[in-house]
Amino acid sequence: MGNYRTKLSRAGIKDVAVNAGKRSSSNPEGASPRANIKRPRRGEVQFLPNYPRGENKETLETRRMEMLEEFKKTPADRDMVLVHQHMQRTFPLRREEIVTLAPPIAELKERWPALFSEAQLYGEFHRITNQSLQYSFFAALDKNTPQLLELYKERKTGAFGKKMADLMMAYDEQDKNDISATRTAALAGLPLYLKEDSSVIFKSCKEEEFEAFQEGAVALVAVVAEENMAAGIRFQPLHESVIMEDQVVMSLRSWTDALMVLFGLIYALNLNYPAKLSGFFEFIQVVLLNLDDGRKQLKPKLQALKNYLE
Structure with a gap:
């Protein structure tokens, strides 16, 4: 495989050549090693394609x-x-x-x-x-939501259990015919089940406070009219904003749509998952969207959840 990749690199295949720097003491003019270039490890079928024929x-x-x-x-x-x-x-x-x-x-x-x-x-x-984000995301989420909600009801101990109980209590007050509320509960409970702190990423504020919340490398900020609710998640926000590098990059109406867009931006902009929610985003990647075709080694708690849903 090493020889094969070398031949591909010499032939100009970019997603191989980008990681193939050969600068050394004997070859000081060579390309620098691409140690910091991220490889396509999240199911990218076109990580770094060549230019189309006839284009430069x-x-x-x-x-x-x-x-x-x-x-x-x-x-x-x-x-x-x-x-x-x-x-x-x-x-x-x-x-x-x-x-x-x-x-x-x-x-x-x-x-x-x-x-x-x-x-x-x-x-x-x-x-x-090579996958439809909207269709795949919501189809898989709707399929797994009943099992996820049943699982959340069983988690009652510890600090995360208390937050989960608050979330489920808030969900019980929502209209069960509102699919957006059900999807929100299913996704908002995931960080709590995985014992990840989502407060740095998922934020909420009043309209007059919004400008002060436009900070952070990655965040979802819900602008709301009511007081704080469970797990920092709003079932009926006025609007949701996707924050990246201290600025609003997109605004949407629902939390689930904003979260899906954030996930899409992570792929489109070749970003790492937020460290404090790595398990949450890996769940979306591997379990919901089936990217990496099951080859990714998951953390034990995430693997157990994946096995339960299957």
Whole structure:
């Protein structure tokens, strides 16, 4: 396999060559080792693709500039068909920037504004994983929700058990015909079941306090009208904001939609999972979306939960 990867690298296959730096004392002019480049370990079928046939960096940059001009127009006047076509075509250029340079979020928003719209984010996730984020996420969540809620009702001991009881009590007050509330309860209980502290990532505030909450590398901030509720999760927020690197990158109406978008952004922007919720996001990756095709070695508690749901 080593010889095979060397041949691929020499042939210019980017997702192999990006990790193949050979600088040494005997070859000081060689490419530097790519020790900090993250490998495709989360089911990315297109981690770092080559440019399309007939395209080069200059032609793809021209397409990017055309998209920027479209986003200077009002939403009603934008040619979204053209934007979609150019997003599809410029995918290799975008991934090359994101994977090799890891630019700040503010720079990415400026260069690729379409990436921070729901439709194009879902398209990007499909290009990376060959999977529909919306359909796969909600289909798997709805399938596992009854078992998850039954499991949560059994957890009653310790600090996390108390928070779980508060969450389930708050859920009991919701309209059971509201699928959004049921999905919220199923997802909000996961960090508590896995004994992970979600308070740094999942936040809530009043409208007048919102500006003070726009901090953190990654966060979901719910703007609410009522007082604090269980586990920091709002069943009926005024709106939800996805925060990255101290700025709002997207806003949505429901907590489950915002969480799904956050997961999609982690893939699209090649980010690590938040350390305090790594098990939670691995559950979404491996159990809900079945990325990595079951090859990933899970933590014992996460593996036990996966076995229970199967």
